[in-house]
Amino acid sequence: MQRSRGLAAVLASLVLVGVGSLVVSHKANAAGEGKITGTVKFDGAPPHQRGIDMSKDPYCSKAHANDPAQMETVVVGKNGGLENVVLYISQGLSADAANSKPNQVPVFNQKNCVYTPHVLAMDVNQDFKVETSDQTAHNIHPEPNPLTGNIPWNQSQPPGAAPITKSWKAPEMIHVKCNIHPWMSGYFAVVKGPYATTNEDGSYTIENVPPGSYTVTAWQESLPPQNQKVTVAAGAAANADFTFKAK
Amino acid sequence: MHTKLIKWSLLSSVVIALCSSTAAYAQLTSDQLREWLHTPAASSRVGNLTGDVHAAALPYRRFCVGCHGELGDGNGENAVWFSTPMYAQPRNFQLAVFKCRSTPTGTLPTDQDLFDAITRGFDRSNMPQWNTLSKQERADLVAWIKHYSPRWQTEKPGTPIQIPPKPEITPERVKDGQAVFARMQCYKCHGVQGMANGPSASTLTDDLNQPIAAFNFTDGTRPKCGSTDTDIYRIFMTGLDGTPMPSFADNIKPDEAWDLVFYLRTLQPRNSFNAKERQIANQLGLKPVNPNAPAQ
Numbered sequence: 001m002q003r004s005r006g007l008a009a010v011l012a013s014l015v016l017v018g019v020g021s022l023v024v025s026h027k028a029n030a031a032g033e034g035k036i037t038g039t040v041k042f043d044g045a046p047p048h049q050r051g052i053d054m055s056k057d058p059y060c061s062k063a064h065a066n067d068p069a070q071m072e073t074v075v076v077g078k079n080g081g082l083e084n085v086v087l088y089i090s091q092g093l094s095a096d097a098a099n100s101k102p103n104q105v106p107v108f109n110q111k112n113c114v115y116t117p118h119v120l121a122m123d124v125n126q127d128f129k130v131e132t133s134d135q136t137a138h139n140i141h142p143e144p145n146p147l148t149g150n151i152p153w154n155q156s157q158p159p160g161a162a163p164i165t166k167s168w169k170a171p172e173m174i175h176v177k178c179n180i181h182p183w184m185s186g187y188f189a190v191v192k193g194p195y196a197t198t199n200e201d202g203s204y205t206i207e208n209v210p211p212g213s214y215t216v217t218a219w220q221e222s223l224p225p226q227n228q229k230v231t232v233a234a235g236a237a238a239n240a241d242f243t244f245k246a247k
Numbered sequence: 248m249h250t251k252l253i254k255w256s257l258l259s260s261v262v263i264a265l266c267s268s269t270a271a272y273a274q275l276t277s278d279q280l281r282e283w284l285h286t287p288a289a290s291s292r293v294g295n296l297t298g299d300v301h302a303a304a305l306p307y308r309r310f311c312v313g314c315h316g317e318l319g320d321g322n323g324e325n326a327v328w329f330s331t332p333m334y335a336q337p338r339n340f341q342l343a344v345f346k347c348r349s350t351p352t353g354t355l356p357t358d359q360d361l362f363d364a365i366t367r368g369f370d371r372s373n374m375p376q377w378n379t380l381s382k383q384e385r386a387d388l389v390a391w392i393k394h395y396s397p398r399w400q401t402e403k404p405g406t407p408i409q410i411p412p413k414p415e416i417t418p419e420r421v422k423d424g425q426a427v428f429a430r431m432q433c434y435k436c437h438g439v440q441g442m443a444n445g446p447s448a449s450t451l452t453d454d455l456n457q458p459i460a461a462f463n464f465t466d467g468t469r470p471k472c473g474s475t476d477t478d479i480y481r482i483f484m485t486g487l488d489g490t491p492m493p494s495f496a497d498n499i500k501p502d503e504a505w506d507l508v509f510y511l512r513t514l515q516p517r518n519s520f521n522a523k524e525r526q527i528a529n530q531l532g533l534k535p536v537n538p539n540a541p542a543q
Contacts, residue, residue, distance in 0.1 A: 056446040057435075058539075137432035139493035143454060146342040146398065147275075152454065153353030154486050156493040158431050164497065179491030180435045182450040 034232040036206040038239050040085045040198045040218055044246025046076040052183045059136040060113035060181065071183070072118045073222045081202025082244055084119040085220045088191040089206070090227065092214035098193045101126045105165070108176075108186070110138045110157065115176065115186035119221065121195045122188065124171055130164045132157040137180060140164065142188060144174045150190070154179075173219065187221055205237075218242040275341050277318060280395060289394035291358040291386055298358070298383075298390035306384050307391050314373065315340065319395035325373075334457050335372045343396035344454070346487040347472035352494035354405025355398060361389045363473070370469040408484050410477055411501050416509050421527050424510025427503050429536040431495060436461040439535040441514030454489045461491075464514035476520065479508050 049070040054060035075083040101123040108120045111133040122128050130140050137158040144150035149170040157164070168174065168190040178184035189195075196204040206216075211234045219225045223244045230238040283289060284300055291298030307315075316323040319340035326337050338345070347364045348356035356364075365385050368376035377385060393399040414420065428434070436451060438444040441464030453459040462470055472482050484504060486494030499507065512524035513533060 137435060139491065141491070141493065146344055146396075151353045151398075151402075152344055152488065154488060154491070154493040155352060156431065156486075156495045156498055158498055161498050179451055179493075180432075180447045182447070182452075 032234040033208045033210055034234060034236045034238060035209055036087070036089075036196075036214075036216055036230055036232060036238050036240055038087075038204060038241040040082045040087075040202045040204065040242045040244065041080045042074065042076045042082040042202075042246070043080070043243050047074050047246065049073065049075075054113060054181070054183070057113065057136055057181060059134065063112035063134075069112075069114060069183075071185075072114075074220070075118070077200040077202065079201060081198065081200060082220065083198055083200050083202065084117070085198040085202070085204070085218050085242070085244075086119060086121045086189040086191070086195060087198070087204050087206055087216055087218050087240075088121075088189075088195040089193050089209070089214045090217040092212055093193045094210065094212075097210050100193075105129055107131055107163075108188070110134055110140070110178070110184070113138075113181050113184065115184060117186075117197070119187045119189055119197060121197050122168070122190055123195070124169065124190055124192050125167050127165050127167050128188070130155075130157070130166065132159070132161055135159045138178045138184070139180055140176065141179055142174050142176045144168070144172055148172045150174060173221070189219065209238075216240045218244075220244055223247070274320065275318065275395070275397075280318060283394045283397070283400070286394070286400055288399035289390055291361075291389035291393065293358050293362045293382075293386045293389060296383055296386040298386035298388070300387065300390040300394055303384070303387035303391035306380065306388060310377070310380070311388070319392070329373060331458075332460075333372050335369070335453065335459065336455055336457060337373070340392050340395035343398040344489045346489055348405070348485050348488070349407035349481055350405030350485065351408060351496060352486040352488055355402055357404045357407060358386075358389050358393075360404075361392055362386060365389070367473060369471045372471070408481065408496060409501070410480055411505070413476060414502070414505055416523050416527065418527050418531055420506045421509045421513060421524060421533070422531065423503065424506035424508070425533065425536060427499060427507045428510055429538075429540075431498065431507075432538070434536060434538055436491065437464065439538065441465055441511070451491045453491070459490055464511060465516060467516050467518070474518075474520065476508050476512075479511060480504055483507065 052069040052071065054064060054069065077083050105127045106120055106122055107129045109116045109131045113134060120128060132138055137156060139154060139156050141154040142152060144152055146152060150168045150172050155164055168188065171191050174188040174190060176186045176188060194206045194208050196206040198204045209232045211232050213231045216228050216230055217225055226242050228240045228242065230240045232238045289300040312323055313325045314323040314337040315321055321337040321339035323337060329336055343355060345356045348360050350356055362385055365377045365388060368374045434445050435447045436445045443461040443463035445461065448461045451459050451461060470479060470482060472478055472487065484494065484496045486492050509524050512521035513528035515521050517525060
C-alpha cells in the first residue's frame with residue numbers, strides 16, 4: 001500500500017495522465033478529428049494479487065462471500081490484456097486541444113467495499129462524481145500533493161449519502177483511500193487533453209484527437225510509464241500498442 | 248564482490264526512497280521562501296491585531312524551528328525523535344493542510360484558526376500551548392506560517408461553517424444524537440462506547456502514513472482542536488484534514504449536529520462541560536449503540 005503510493009507519487013511527478021474505465025470521448029466529434037487505438041498487454045506471469053480480508057466489516061465480507069476480493073494493483077484479463085491503464089497525450093497537443101475538456105461526468109463508485117472503477121481518468125477541471133452503493137460508511141480521502149495545486153480533502157459517505165461532485169486543478173495521479181476500510185485503494189488519473197482507460201482485454205481508444213504528431217503515454221499504477229510516438233491523420237485511427245513486462 | 252556491493256547499495260537507496268513518504272513532495276527552496284516573505288499573503292489579521300511577518304523571524308527561530316524546520320517543512324532537527332505514542336510529525340507548512348479549521352475540508356484555515364492552534368497546542372502531541380507568547384507574537388507567527396505555502400497567494404481561506412446557537416439540551420436530543428452516531432457509523436473508529444477501539448481503529452494512518460489513533464472520549468484527554476461544545480461541533484463538520492477524520496458537513500444537518508455534540512458529551516468522563524448530558528444519559532439508562540441492530 002505504502003509502496004504503491006510512494007511509487008505513484010514519483011510517477012505522478014514525471015507524468016501527466018488521463019483515464020476512465022471506458023473510453024471517454026471528448027465533446028462533440030469535430031470534423032477531421034482522428035483517434036488513437038491500441039491494446040495494452042502484460043508480458044509474463046501476472047504478479048500475485050493478495051486476497052483481502054474484509055472480516056472487520058461484516059457488510060463487506062458478506063458482499064464478497066461468494067466472490068473473494070483481491071488487490072487490483074495489476075489486473076490482467078483475457079489474452080494478457082492489462083486493465084486500468086490510462087492512455088493520454090503527453091506531448092504535441094495544441095493549447096486549445098489540451099485545455100478543452102469533456103462534458104460528461106465520470107463516476108467513481110464505492111461498491112461492495114471496493115472502488116469501481118479502480119482507476120478513474122479525467123481531464124483537468126472536469127467534474128467527476130463520487131457515489132456510494134454500500135450500506136456501510138466510507139470516507140473518501142484522496143491524497144494529492146498540495147504543491148501541484150490539487151488540494152486534499154476527506155469526506156464521509158455514510159449509507160444513502162448523496163453523490164459528491166468535485167474536480168482537480170492540475171494533472172496528477174492521485175491515490176484515493178478509505179480510512180475505515182484500509183484495503184480500499186484507487187486512483188484519480190487527472191490529465192490534460194483526450195484520454196482513455198483500457199478495458200478488461202487491454203484495448204483502448206482515445207477519441208477526438210486532432211490530426212498531428214504526438215507522444216502517447218501509458219500509465220499503470222505500479223509499473224513504469226511508457227511512451228510512444230504516433231501520427232494521427234485527419235479522420236483516421238492511429239495505432240499504438242504497449243507491452244508492460246513483469247518486474 | 249563489487250557487483251554485490253553495487254546491488255546492495257542500489258537496493259537500499261530504492262528502499263530509502265520508497266520508505267520516506269515526505270520525499271513524495273517536492274521541496275520549496277529557501278530562495279523562493281525568502282521572496283514570499285515579501286508577498287501580501289505573508290500577513291495576518293487576528294481580531295484587531297495585525298501580524299508582522301518580519302517580527303516573527305526571531306521567535307520562529309527561537310521556538311519553532313527545532314521541530315518545524317528552517318523551511319517550514321516539518322523536518323526540524325528534533326523531528327526524527329518523534330516516536331510512539333506521540334508520533335504525529337511536525338506540521339509541514341509548505342503543504343498548508345491543517346487539522347484545526349473553522350473552514351470546510353480542502354480549504355485554507357482562517358488566521359484566527361491558526362492563532363487558536365498555536366495558542367491551544369495539540370494535546371497528546373509534541374506541540375505545547377504557546378499562550379506564553381504575547382498575542383502580538385502569535386499573530387506575527389501566523390503571518391510567518393503563511394509565507395511558507397504558495398497556496399496563501401492564490402487561494403482565500405474557506406468560508407467558516409455556520410454554527411447555529413446551541414439549543415437547550417433535552418433527553419430527546421441526546422437520544423437523537425445517539426441515532427446520528429449510529430447512522431454515521433462513528434463507532435467504526437471511535438468504538439461504540441467512544442473508547443477508540445472500533446474495528447477500523449487499529450489500521451488508521453495519517454497522510455504521512457504514520458499510525459494515528461482515533462479520539463478516545465473516555466480517557467479524559469482533550470480533543471486536539473478544542474474542548475468546548477462549538478469546538479466539537481466544528482471538528483466533525485469540518486473534518487481534520489491530514490488525518491482519517493472526514494468532514495460530515497454534507498451528511499449531518501446543523502440541528503442534528505448539536506444533538507450529536509450532546510451525545511458525545513455523555514461518552515466523556517465528568518468534566519466541566521458535561522454535567523447535564525451525563526445526568527440525562529443516566530436517567531435514560533442509555534446503552535451503547537449496537538452496530539448489528541437492523542437499520543431503523
